[in-house]
Amino acid sequence: MGTVVRGIRGAITVERNESQQILEATQELLEKIVQENHLDTEDICSAFFTVTQDLDTEFPAKAARALGWTSVPLMCTSEVNVAGALPKCIRVLIHINTGRSQSEIKHVYLGRAVQLRPDLVG
Template sequence: MSVRGIRGAITVDVNEEQTILQATVELLNGIVTANNIVPEEICSVFITVTGDLDDTFPARAIRQMGGWELVPLMCALEVPVKGSLEKCIRLMLHVNTDKTQKEIEHVYLGRAQALRPDLTKA
């Protein structure tokens, strides 16, 4: 078994608490489903948001999900590069898995698909 990183990102239209929390859950559920993982297999989750999303901590959404209470979570601000994608939530899950890096499915939703079109499924 190895530790692998699984990436994902999603965008929201507005800087509102419920919108941010719902998008975070949608993204995390997409990653979990695509990779067939359970919280017990997750070492940690690193969460970043762009500076225009400051209405809540996305980690709150994950902490409220059943089975995720003990998973270490960390929120941070994304590097504010001029012209970069706005209103974006990014996740990096560190997971114990038997999958190879090639077998890992990264999940990019909404306008975040533009970040990694090479990894976005049609």
Template sequence: MVRGIRGATTVKINQEDEILHETEQLFVAIADQNEIDPEDVAQVLITVTEDLNATFPAKAMRRLPGWDFVPVTCAKEINVPGSLPQCVRILMTVNTAKTQKEIHHVYLNEAVKLRPDLVKQV
């Protein structure tokens, strides 16, 4: 079965190291909480708010062992007035036997405000 896994995080400052660090933390949390093997990932879409442009957050995934060949792309999030600033969002499409209810969507830092109903306490 093909499933989508969502996640988001925020950064404190528009700097490459900060964006890559927080994005890597998000990738690792999504992979760990959902027991994902990179071979099972069909694609990853990463969006950022317009105030983040210091680097491509996809570089964070490329630093993780085994994720070299997973297709990934980055895009700008829609600039909705009042939306959460300095936010990185991930939509990962995976092949899994898990049901929708078994999928763990991950929200870190200020992004927990986006979907408090889906935030898993670890």
């Protein structure tokens, strides 16, 4: 198989709607995704972040820029506001160029976000 575009999902929660918590949690999540999937920044096509509507003090993309993702196209938006959904959650979908199969991709869920995809955690 040649190089294809694959998606990597991830999510993390914070305790408070504070800029520093959002930045630190997002960096932790991105660093873990990069580590688990052995990524180089050049492999990353783009990243799309969502935050629950109770998080409005910072853009998660700012954390990616601080990690050196300066040439990676990034986008932030609000998560769909579904009653009873997990609060204070930052989600990401990263598109990468890779030769790996779908089953070789490691999705990362941290904090209370592990409940979103228990089938992928562990």
